[in-house]
Amino acid sequence: MHVDYQSLRFEYRRSPDQSSATPSHHPVVVVGAGPVGLATAIDLAGAGLRVLLLDDDRCLSNGSRAICFAKRTLEIFDRLGCGDRMVEKGVTWNVGRVFHGESPVYSFDLLPDGGHRRPAFVNLQQYYVEGFLLDRARSMPEIEIRWGNKVLSLLPREDGVELVVETPEGEYRVLADYVVAADGARSPIRRAMGLESRGRSFRDRFLIADVRMKADFPPERWFWFAPPFHPGGSVLLHSQPDGVWRIDFQLGWDADPEKEREPERVIPRVRALLGPEAEFELEWVSVYTFSCLRMERFRHGRVFFAGDAAHGVSPFGARGANSGVQDAENIAWKLALVLRGEAPDALLDSYDAERVPAADENILNSTRSTDFITPKSEASLAFRDAVLDLARDCVFARRMVNSGRLSLPSTYGHSPLNTPDADEFEGAMVPGAPALDAPLADGWLLSRLGGGFTLLHFGEAPPDLPETVPPVRAVNIARADDVEGLAAHRYDARPGTAYLIRPDQHVCARWRRLDQVKLRAALDRATGRAMGTP
Amino acid sequence: MLNTEPNIASPDDFYEALLAIHQDLTPEQARAVDARLILLLSNHIGDMAVLRQAMARAREGIVPAGRDATIAVRA
Structure with missing residues (x-):
């Protein structure tokens, strides 16, 4: 419906x-x-x-x-x-492409390794x-x-x-x-x-034109610096459900926000991108400026x-x-x-x-992207243009092209709720990190975690856990569950490895072998009962 | 560690070549060449500690007399 x-x-x-x-x-x-x-x-x-x-x-x-x-x-x-409704309705994408003029300069795949439930x-x-x-x-x-x-x-x-x-x-x-x-x-x-809330505002204006049309662009994020159809500015094109496309035009600081909102100004800009034959209707138009502040x-x-x-x-x-x-x-x-x-x-x-x-x-990430897209001084502009020029034939410069470093969850590496590692571990699942997903025989790792504190244990049988406040539920991953070996790989797990995971699915402690005293101490820290103690 | 001891075999040749790539350029064109050159050399050096030392030495003694085009905001 x-x-x-x-x-x-x-x-x-x-x-x-x-x-x-x-x-x-x-x-x-x-x-x-x-x-x-x-x-x-x-x-x-x-x-x-x-x-x-x-x-x-x-x-x-x-x-x-x-x-x-x-x-x-x-x-x-x-x-x-x-989550299912969001993903079923949403347009799934992983790839972004960046163009300078008409030439592609850089592309990225945000999820190059498989074995994740979500894109x-x-x-x-x-x-x-x-x-x-x-x-x-x-x-x-x-x-x-x-x-x-x-x-x-x-x-x-x-x-x-x-x-x-x-x-x-x-x-x-x-x-x-x-x-x-x-x-x-x-x-x-x-x-x-x-x-x-305090911070910095950038001297630039952008136009969002969400248009409804039939188009054969792939579901990817396309970003142009100085394309021929919008000289001097940047343009972003992005797909949405129901045949709606987000087109975002950089207008510059001197643009008149009232006039730029008018269909007679917006339609020619869109037509310049889509071509004279394109049929589309405007769904939503907005002219915006933005600030980085907190x-x-x-x-x-x-x-x-x-x-x-x-x-x-x-x-x-x-x-x-x-x-x-x-x-x-x-x-x-x-x-x-x-x-x-x-x-x-x-x-x-x-x-x-x-x-x-x-x-x-x-x-920080958003300011860096903005500094690239909206150079704030003559020097910023010179280096931005130099990066874009070099990116045509120098691979190193492609990685400096910044059209947006897209949202990743923070790792709370310095959180007082973490128990610092006493055992040796490799990989990304450090205390404070958001738990990574992995495919299991009967579904996905994250969906097994539930909404409370979880002890994620790798071994043939779940460990006995003490009665605690709040309670900790054990989830055991046996070798047979980890069909692709990705759970053990992502968590650098060996038989006996145990992770204490918070209700928000962030790691707060981990051990090579579970010890009930250490588990209680880690739970005390993770619930603020031992804040400030080493 | 930034090497500030002589490292170029023929300094006069280098200096002449550096000026030659700027010949007949407007200040904007020269700025573009310099920006590309800095990026190319920085990537070649690669060592962030050395790059930071070089950047700090380059900036030494210059008191800012301009300003960036951002605006302080309070909301």
Whole structure:
């Protein structure tokens, strides 16, 4: 059944909270029903918590907006119970090509090795992502969504934080143990709390023209520097579902954003790319500028900022929505543990310790791409043009061509929740790394991990685990399960090797041989009970 | 370790060749040649520590009198 998620309008409904003499208590209030807020709510509900989700609007994303959803994000959606719908609807792609003028200069395959359930990326309009998340959220009785509910202010109290909420029928208050502010780049909550996000803005403007057409371009990311059909600027072409194509034109700083939005200006630009015979219609047009910026800290007492509210990047790396969903899953399991009384409040400090460096990593990559695409000085321009010229016949220069270094999940290498290795290991699965997938006889490794702490054990039989708080579930991979040997290879596993994996599927400790004392100590660290101890 | 001891057998020949590739060029064209040359030589050297030493020595004593075209933002 086809649903036009863009046109859905949700009803404002009066809540009994609005008639309550004292503010009603909610363990978690999530503000903003975008991809980040919805993912946070679903994750918390999956852990058995009651969630109140407030949104000041009554609709989903208007326009395609974020379209590239990365492998790790799809794996998170799998855990949230809606990965299949995203991948079935999305356009799967792994390959990007870069052109200078008309000549190809560089191409990359983001997922060169097989044995992963999910592709490097799917392209999917943001309104589908939000729609599928919303459908999932609505299937969970723990989640209550209130549309047309705008948070005006937050009052910290000893026993929680009081939110003043405005509705069409006037204001009311609720009392929350914790608040997740996923209310977007302009974050009214950030403003209401007198906080700032700071950084740099780039002097350039870009035009997004999403067009509906029949075209025989392959499902790849094509990026042109100075093509003949758009002299002097860059152009990005990308496929979306329903025959929609994202075309992104660099316009320069002096372009008039109002005029460039007009169809009589947009259509000739698109026609220059597609040819005079092309038949297409404009689906969504937007002229944008962008900044790389972040808040100094994302935790402010009982309030946690996530996604664009906490940090902003340029779009050339698909690091906005993807990093926001990673924020969501980072805070969700920690809040769930603390609210269930299985971990101290100190665990929540690790949200900053892990997600602030992750934001810096995204900002660094996104700034580097922007410096290449939008040179910020005469010297930057000279070196950019030199790289593009040399790339025609010098292989080394091709690797410097930067049209976007696309979103990869952060490894929390310096997280206080990690137990440093005492045993020798090779490979990528260091403490803090997001667990890699691998094919098993009966499915995929990541789908075996579940939503709690998991001890991933390689051997012929699962080990006996002690009773712990929170509980640790053993998942055993016998040699016969690891049909292609990829699990053992990716985890550098030998018989007896054991990994302790967090609810968000990041590695936090590993051993060559399981020891119950060490397991308990690692669990204490990973739940914030031993933070600061060596 | 950046080698700043004499390493080119015939320094006068080198200097003449360096000027020759810039002959009759506008400042923009010369800038393009220099940028390509720096990239080619840097890749040939390859050692990031040496490259950083060279970059630091090249930048020494120059007080910035221009500015990059980015804008500080607060949101």
